[in-house]
Amino acid sequence: MAEVEQATVSVRVARSDAGAETTFEVERFEPMTVLDLLLAIQREQDLSIAFRFSCRVGMCGTCTVRVDGRAALACTTPVERDVRDVRLEPMAGLPVVRDLIVDMAPFWDEWARVTPYLVPRAGLDEPAVIEPDSEERRRIDPSLDCITCGACYSSCGVSASGRDFLGPAALTRAMVLVADSRDAARDERLRAVGQSDGVDRCRYIYGCSAVCPKGLDPAGAIRALRRWRLGGGP
Amino acid sequence: MSRALGPEGRAFRGGDRHRVAARPGGLAGRRLAASVAVRVTGLALAVLVLGHFTLTHIVTDVAEADAGYIARRWQSALWLAWDWTMLATALFHGAAGVWIAVEDYSPDEPARRRRQLVLVAVTLALLVLGTVTLAAGSGA
């Protein structure tokens, strides 16, 4: 099918206020991202539309929204030439503050529960280094650089339903630290992820890995934790 | 949805030394054992149930699997063992699955406990009934 360039894009936005406008026609320009759509709406049509953004370059993890049902960073999601309409909703599974803004507190609750920082072992060298080409680093690498955008959380069939679940982001963080040989809190973390709302709540939906804007693999991290739980560690 | 909220409604005070509190009543051991058991029984059932279904519906036509068929089958110790193992593992595996679904879909604690109690009662009753059927049916 030949691509027909659309002059305007019809944007449907979930709004909190009953009387607020939900559909906007936005004039295209090239290249265009979902964030551009939101800024154009705010600038030209409705000052009251609420959404978050910060860095605009896919680094801070602030602008996560659902685009046509799929969680994504607004700033790095292109609006392609042949797209006629777009539906924007806030992230799933979190309380909506207003329009596209959600309260990330439940997400941070879970993050905190896995002791999300390195607890250094006694007697380490200063500085304690993991060689970049070591097996350990290669095992950890696919799960580093999480920007805590919450896209995985929103895409998880379990977290998004509001059920008790540590969630893909927290579990990935746990895995990274459990795998770190400099860390002393391994047992504590494995206990945390082994509880009733830990790895056993994962339903193998892979929504997390499908949607991560940084290309991380939470599903793989969860699989690793399931294996390590049986053996007491990596 | 938030648990363990501090005074300002947030649990994660970024930068603070935040010790993880183990969730009260941690079920790590039982939970792990149950999830392993579900997988092991599932593997066994793949053989037991598909075999059972093939024998009673494909190899034999379902209309021919009558009382006489059962009488013949339950004369063999092998088939009795197969059928009882299938009964017990299927009830365990199925009840475990429904238990998880009840956990996921129950609106509150009392409802969840009630439903799980009913589930366990029904499952045990069926296990007893099935065992008695096998014992009476083969001994008679």
Added chain:
Amino acid sequence: MPAIQLLFIAGLTAVLAGVVGFAAVVLASAARSGGGPHVTSGFLRRFARPGRERAELHRWAFYLHRITGFAIFAFLCLHILDVSTYALSPALYDELHGLYATAPMRVFEAGLLVAILFHTLNGLRLVAVDVADMGIDASRRALVAVAALTVVLGAAGGAVIVAPAFA
């Protein structure tokens, strides 16, 4: 129609009603979660762009696995009851068993076979995901194989089961 058969039909109707009700609960929860399936233009658009939403098939697999599991368990409860009539009296069992030869029951049994096949094959896939550390693409390929096998074996087995009704 013998009383025992009526009783069985009542039980079967209860089982089917229960399964439909449970399926409704599962799908309602899926719709609420928002991460669940969307029957919208966006959903269809996602499927038109392969590779964009690689997890979508897995979502359906999860819901189907749960629904078929419940259905099999519900039927199992009824099945244990119906086989237990043999211990009461083999003649009573035979009286009940006459139902199984009828066309509607054969169709039901074929449906049960499909449910058992999907749940079993998908369950084996889930075990394989953990044992073989399968990532999203390997898992999706396995899921397509599960679906294909379910359809092929289900159709073949279903044909064998239903055929005598139309002989």
